[in-house]
Amino acid sequence: MASLQGYVDHRVLLILQDGRAIVGIMAGYDQKSNVVLSDSKERVYSMDEGVEEIPLGLYLVKGDQIVLIGELDENADQAVDLSSIRAEPLPPIRY
Amino acid sequence: MLIFSVFKTLTDQQVTVELKNDLSITGTLKSVDQFLNIRLDNIKVLDEARHPHMMAVKNCFIRGSVVRYVQLPPSGVDTQLLEDATRREHVSQAKR
Numbered sequence: 001m002a003s004l005q006g007y008v009d010h011r012v013l014l015i016l017q018d019g020r021a022i023v024g025i026m027a028g029y030d031q032k033s034n035v036v037l038s039d040s041k042e043r044v045y046s047m048d049e050g051v052e053e054i055p056l057g058l059y060l061v062k063g064d065q066i067v068l069i070g071e072l073d074e075n076a077d078q079a080v081d082l083s084s085i086r087a088e089p090l091p092p093i094r095y
Numbered sequence: 096m097l098i099f100s101v102f103k104t105l106t107d108q109q110v111t112v113e114l115k116n117d118l119s120i121t122g123t124l125k126s127v128d129q130f131l132n133i134r135l136d137n138i139k140v141l142d143e144a145r146h147p148h149m150m151a152v153k154n155c156f157i158r159g160s161v162v163r164y165v166q167l168p169p170s171g172v173d174t175q176l177l178e179d180a181t182r183r184e185h186v187s188q189a190k191r
Binding site for chain 1 (some may be wrong): 114115116117118126127128131132133137138145146147148149150151153154155156157158160161187
């Protein structure tokens with residue numbers, strides 16, 4: 001089973017179908033891979049300025065909106081200087 | 096169901112998953128479930144310069160519904176066996 005169990009209480013990166021990237025601590029999930037994130041922030045990527053972090057707080061993300069859930073390596077993530085990163089936002093999912 | 100079984104035999108192999116947002120991720124296949132959701136370890140994003148979003152991500156869970164392709168190691172698949180199995184499954188489904 002490709003379960004989300006190992007991610008609970010870890011900092012994760014969520015990529016959504018519309019291309020948004022949200023980081024937060026996974027508080028819980030269910031069978032439909034709906035996910036609750038605590039202390040979540042959206043990371044907005046652009047070519048003109050560094051990554052902007054927008055605080056969102058407690059978020060429930062519907063499973064069908066989720067593309068990918070990645071476990072963040074805290075040390076590696078903190079080592080990254082977000083303000084220096086210029087990148088196109090991820091494209092939305094196209095069926 | 097057959098493809099689910101095929102993926103189960105491929106665990107611990109190196110695969111590349113192409114998503115429907117054109118992101119390609121290589122990693123070790125850790126597990127699959129009945130929705131073909133995929134767990135990958137030791138991931139690497141192809142064209143990392145364009146997609147730095149996942150720099151600090153080491154393992155991930157990919158939703159089955161957003162997968163476009165999975166590139167498999169040729170050594171991991173017995174195509175003859177798979178061909179026979181798909182035909183057998185087709186016959187058994189046609190009977191029902």
